[in-house]
Amino acid sequence: MNLSYWELKSWLSNVDFTIVGSGIVGLTCALQLRARYPESNILLLEKGILPQGASTKNAGFACFGSLSELIDDLQHHTEEQVLHLVRQRIEGLRVLRSALGDRAIDYQQLGGYELFLNKDEQLLETCMHQLDAINSLLHPIYSEPVFEWKERSFGFQNINQKFSFNKFEGQIDTGKMMYNLMNSVLKQNIKVLNATTVEQLVDAGNKVHVKTNHFDFFSSKVFIATNGFASQLLKEDVKPARAQVLITKPIKDLEIKGTFHLDRGFYYFRNIDNRILIGGGRNLDVDGETTTDFALSDPIQDRLEQLLKTTVLPGISFDIAHRWTGIMGVGSSKNPVVKQVGNNIYCGVRLGGMGVAIGSSIGKRLAQLY
Structure with a gap:
């Protein structure tokens, strides 16, 4: 790119902090850095025209883990670690709601x-057996039971009439959240450059040489917040995980309210604007979905439609309005990676599919590393 003197002077000179990625983590990190260093020159780089990854692609679940997910987490983490994960998610939601306000993100606590x-009779039995233990585990956070059993069909079919309910969980409008986060950043005189891919970071002395697909420049500090794309810049235990989603056209008299998980959280759906948004299915082809390719997979899309027809909206006519994918960041542990990775480089990645819940707290922690 043939840059002018004015462009170099105004955008790419004397940069104090460069943030790579304009998702929830990156935007929150930028706001936190501005609060801590009011006079600093902050530049945010985003590879997409809109934020890529998962921040603008997710289902808008303001949740901290279904009953079966927490039980599964205990198979791979200690009780202390699981409790810490839940605390992080709840704190992240608190930070997000406090920063923008519930109205700005259309937060609704519908449970x-x-x-x-x-076919999941064994899973149900396990959850029934473990419910009291999970409630006891979460007692230090909530003074009353988090999970309880309900018997209400919503008109669903091919499911057990008994299901778990968590009244503390909610939902947001993802688009409003990201729009208002970006507005907050721009109002704080933080520069944002879109369609700019960071290809290499060279940590040299007291600054970082930032090489992009358009230009090179120097920054005093760099904060990596690319989550599912982190492996392109970091050697950390984080890999991409593609999530596929579809949404129907509006459905008359749609009475489904709240957020819903199926099959150990591998599927999820909700009502948004009298439409059903449903996503998931990564378990059908874990290797194939370990990718940064935004393409759709026909078998997974077919499974999502099948669930709509046989379970969620049986006997109800519907049309698909739109389909999309998002890229999450996962690893061998669900603990996020928030640390210094070089003399002048820091990262906040591996959100494990809980970006809405923990993104704000990770962005805050990332900014506090310096």
């Missing part, structure tokens, strides 16, 4: 449900 397909 979260976990449904059990007829």
Whole structure:
């Protein structure tokens, strides 16, 4: 790119902090850095025209883990670690709501449900057996039971009539959240450059040489907040995980309210603007979905439609309005990676599919590393 003197002077000179990625983590990090260093020159680089990854692609679940997910987490983490994960998610939601306000993100606490397909009888029995133990685990956070059993069908079919309910969970409008986060950043005199891919970072002395697909420049500090794309810049235990989603056209008299999980959280759906948004299915092809390619997969899309027809909207006519994918960042542990990775480089990645919940707290922690 042939840059002018004015462009170099105004955008790419004397940069104090460069943030790579304009998702929830990156935008929150930028706002926190501005609060801590009011006179600093902050530049945010985003590879997409709109934020890529998962921040603008997610289902808008303001949740901290379904019953079966927390039980599964205990198979791979200690009780202390699981409790810490839940605390992080709840704190992240608090930071997000405090920063923008519930109206700005259309936060609604309608509760979260976990449904059990007829074939998942063993999973249901496990959850029934472990519910009291999970409530006891979460007692230091909430003074009353988090999970309880409900019997309400919503007209669903091919599921057990008994399902778990968590009244503390909510939902947001993802688009409003990201729009208002970006507005907050721009109002704080933070520069944002879109369609700019960071290709290499060279940590040299007291500054970082930032090489992009358009230009090179120097920054005193760099903060990596690219989550699912982190492996392109970091050697950390984080890999991409593609999530596929579809949404229907408006459905008359749609009475489904709240957020819903199915099949150990591998599927999820909700009502948004009298439409059903449903996503998931990564478990059908874990290797194939370990990718940064935004393409759709026909088998997974077919499974999502099948669930709509046989379970969520049986006997109800619907049309698909739109389909999309998002790229999450996962690893061998669900603990996020928030640390210094060089003399002048820091990262906040591996959100494990909980970006809405923990993104704000990770962005805050990332800014506090310096």
